[in-house]
Amino acid sequence: xxxxxxxxxxxxxTALTILPAIMVVxxxxxVHAGFWMLPCLIGVAGxxxxxxxxxxxxxxxxxxxxxxxxxxxxxxxxxxxxxDPKERQTNAMGVWAGVICGLGLxxxxxxxxxxxxxxxxxxxxxxxxxxxxxxxxxxxxxxxPFEAASVLLLAALIAAIVIAKSMRPxxxxxxxxxxxxxx
Amino acid sequence: xxxxxxxxxxxxxxxxxxYVALGLMLATVLLAxxxxxxxERVTLGLIHDRLGPNRVGPRGLLQPIADGxxxxxxxxxxxxxxxRRIFYLAPAISMMPPLVAAALIPLGDFRVDMGxxxxxxxxxxxxDINVGILWVLGLASLQVYGLILGGWxxxxxxxxxxxxxxxxxxxxxxxxLSLGVLMAVLMSHSMSLVQIVQxxxxxxxxxxxxxxxxxxxxxxxxxxxxAVAETNRAPFDLPEAESELVAGYQTEYSSMxxxxxxxxxxxxxxxxxxxxxxLWLGGWDPIHPVLGFIPxxxxxxxxxxxxxxxxxxxRSTLPRFRYDQLMRFGWMRLLPVALVALMLAAAMSAYRTxxxxxxxxxxxxxxxxxxxxxxxxx
Amino acid sequence: xxxxxxxxxxxLMGFAFVASTLLLSRLLRPSAPNPDKLETYECGPxxxxxxxxxxxxxxxxxxxxxxxFDVEAAFLYPWAVAYKQVGLYAVVEMILFVGLLGFGWAYxxxxxxxxxx
Numbered sequence: 215x216x217x218x219x220x221x222x223x224x225x226x227x228t229a230l231t232i233l234p235a236i237m238v239v240x241x242x243x244x245v246h247a248g249f250w251m252l253p254c255l256i257g258v259a260g261x262x263x264x265x266x267x268x269x270x271x272x273x274x275x276x277x278x279x280x281x282x283x284x285x286x287x288x289x290x291x292x293x294x295x296x297x298d299p300k301e302r303q304t305n306a307m308g309v310w311a312g313v314i315c316g317l318g319l320x321x322x323x324x325x326x327x328x329x330x331x332x333x334x335x336x337x338x339x340x341x342x343x344x345x346x347x348x349x350x351x352x353x354x355x356x357x358x359p360f361e362a363a364s365v366l367l368l369a370a371l372i373a374a375i376v377i378a379k380s381m382r383p384x385x386x387x388x389x390x391x392x393x394x395x396x397x
Numbered sequence: 398x399x400x401x402x403x404x405x406x407x408x409x410x411x412x413x414x415x416y417v418a419l420g421l422m423l424a425t426v427l428l429a430x431x432x433x434x435x436x437e438r439v440t441l442g443l444i445h446d447r448l449g450p451n452r453v454g455p456r457g458l459l460q461p462i463a464d465g466x467x468x469x470x471x472x473x474x475x476x477x478x479x480x481r482r483i484f485y486l487a488p489a490i491s492m493m494p495p496l497v498a499a500a501l502i503p504l505g506d507f508r509v510d511m512g513x514x515x516x517x518x519x520x521x522x523x524x525d526i527n528v529g530i531l532w533v534l535g536l537a538s539l540q541v542y543g544l545i546l547g548g549w550x551x552x553x554x555x556x557x558x559x560x561x562x563x564x565x566x567x568x569x570x571x572x573x574l575s576l577g578v579l580m581a582v583l584m585s586h587s588m589s590l591v592q593i594v595q596x597x598x599x600x601x602x603x604x605x606x607x608x609x610x611x612x613x614x615x616x617x618x619x620x621x622x623x624a625v626a627e628t629n630r631a632p633f634d635l636p637e638a639e640s641e642l643v644a645g646y647q648t649e650y651s652s653m654x655x656x657x658x659x660x661x662x663x664x665x666x667x668x669x670x671x672x673x674x675x676l677w678l679g680g681w682d683p684i685h686p687v688l689g690f691i692p693x694x695x696x697x698x699x700x701x702x703x704x705x706x707x708x709x710x711x712r713s714t715l716p717r718f719r720y721d722q723l724m725r726f727g728w729m730r731l732l733p734v735a736l737v738a739l740m741l742a743a744a745m746s747a748y749r750t751x752x753x754x755x756x757x758x759x760x761x762x763x764x765x766x767x768x769x770x771x772x773x774x775x
Numbered sequence: 776x777x778x779x780x781x782x783x784x785x786x787l788m789g790f791a792f793v794a795s796t797l798l799l800s801r802l803l804r805p806s807a808p809n810p811d812k813l814e815t816y817e818c819g820p821x822x823x824x825x826x827x828x829x830x831x832x833x834x835x836x837x838x839x840x841x842x843x844f845d846v847e848a849a850f851l852y853p854w855a856v857a858y859k860q861v862g863l864y865a866v867v868e869m870i871l872f873v874g875l876l877g878f879g880w881a882y883x884x885x886x887x888x889x890x891x892x
Binding site: 427468469470471472473474475476477478485488489492493496497499500523524525526531532551552553554555561564565568569571572575576579582583586587588648649652653654656657720721724725728729732733736739740743744746747748750 | 778781782785786788789790792793794796797799800801803804805806807808810814815816822834837838840841844845848851852855856858859862863865866869870873877880883884889890891
């Protein structure tokens with residue numbers, strides 16, 4: 215019975231993820247396309263819930279929906295001709311891109327079916343235990359990757375500022391320290 | 398407080414408690430608009446030394462009902478060049494987060510007399526989630542969509558500018574909000590709202606606001622400022638700065654669609670106050686254990702009302718921020734203060750208890766283990 | 776699992792609530808549209824063009840900064856529940872983590888990326 219419910223949940227979550235994803239790529243209106251990502255990302259959060267990774271369910275909502283999708287929406291609203299795009303939706307390389315993606319899909323399907331999957335045997339524990347374990351692992355076993363993540367974030371931060379500041383009209387691109395950022 | 402286990406037909410008190418909590422919170426959120434508009438206008442009248450509502454019913458008590466009926470009968474104008482689907486969806490999306498967050502707020506806990514001299518703990522909460530406080534933040538971050546989509550779909554320059562301003566404001570202060578919340582998590586070692594309250598049991602000296610002094614106070618201040626900004630209320634009500642942007646992202650909204658935006662704002666005020674009480678003011682914990690004979694939910698409601706009064710008080714006292722001041726305050730003052738306070742507090746508390754930190758003082762005995770009886774498996 | 780069902784139920788209830796109030800008011804309210812009334816409201820003058828245009832780049836920069844710091848906050852949460860069990864070592868590591876981002880923040884300050892203009 216529970217396995218049955220699990221299957222139902224899996225299938226409906228898949229639908230919730232894939233149908234909006236199709237809308238994202240097929241809608242011509244860019245802002246609508248961005249908006250369709252919302253149910254799609256909620257579907258992904260649902261998969262985490264199904265895997266009982268409770269911390270990641272809410273991080274998915276907090277980061278992907280609450281932050282990254284907001285960023286994407288801002289970017290879309292910055293775009294010109296957002297409501298009635300005049301360009302074609304596909305480009306000249308569409309066929310080749312399709313072929314390459316198709317091959318990639320076949321390859322990954324092949325790998326997936328060949329892999330000897332082992333069922334999960336240990337229960338991940340409740341959300342609190344998971345979070346504590348994650349927090350401990352971050353500062354002990356995975357301390358180096360953790361600090362590396364900080365460097366990555368720092369790089370992203372500085373790059374964002376450099377790019378955004380260099381997009382100013384030339385007069386404004388001279389920083390307070392007289393440094394010209396090549397506008 | 399021990400109460401008898403009353404039974405309702407086949408169900409006993411323990412079984413119906415989550416539904417009672419759910420009903421109470423839903424009623425609170427949905428009735429927030431009529432009750433709070435009245436409360437706000439009366440309080441503002443008091444502060445401004447004028448009469449306030451006094452025409453409809455005694456002390457203007459029926460005014461919100463009259464307003465509600467009026468809104469139902471107002472013509473709904475759907476401007477000709479809006480993006481219709483999103484225009485309708487936006488108010489619904491803005492109403493959702495406070496409604497869902499209502500299910501997470503714990504209102505009190507009791508010991509239920511199960512008969513035969515046995516008692517068991519019972520928490521009055523609809524859904525006790527172990528990562529509950531993160532859910533509250535996640536839901537708060539969804540509120541941005543109501544603003545962005547409402548403002549963008551209106552196809553009005555005022556609306557769009559209002560939406561952009563308010564969403565940039567919301568995300569900026571969301572950072573300060575989550576860093577403020579982190580301090581409470583750090584002090585209570587839990588992300589469950591129930592356990593955060595239980596870790597503060599024992600009167601005002603145990604509440605998080607006075608914990609790790611002075612950092613608890615600093616973080617509570619950061620949370621309070623960020624919560625006012627998140628709910629777009631004065632002095633951070635720039636999205637609806639009527640002297641600059643007409644009504645911001647709500648400009649093209651009328652009738653019930655406007656009312657729903659309005660409701661979501663007040664619901665967010667209520668939820669923000671409830672979360673503040675849970676995080677900083679000990680939830681349902683009485684100010685001193687001596688006063689424990691007053692039921693917990695009453696304490697909770699009293700504290701929430703006090704904070705809502707503070708919301709109104711701030712609105713009537715402070716002038717509106719200018720937009721550049723607002724962004725500078727959020728990013729250059731609030732954010733560093735919150736981060737530095739957090740790091741110092743962690744260092745302080747770790748130094749006090751870390752056995753390897755030289756002092757060799759045995760760690761303080763842990764606070765009594767939270768009562769987990771009513772907790773769901775998640 | 777139960778809690779997720781509660782959340783889903785609440786979401787559906789919220790939509791039902793909004794839909795039913797909109798429906799109820801549709802039954803009650805008058806409807807007398809005319810072209811002038813349905814025009815975009817700009818305090819009287821007829822609007823020029825529509826509002827879907829490019830806007831200040833600076834909003835986007837704030838969104839970018841927000842993403843970076845939000846990811847940082849997400850790292851801080853599991854740390855905040857667990858650091859006591861590791862001790863001072865965990866705090867030092869987190870100060871390093873936050874300190875590195877502090878550099879980025881100081882850079883943003885210096886380049887006036889945090890200022891509105």
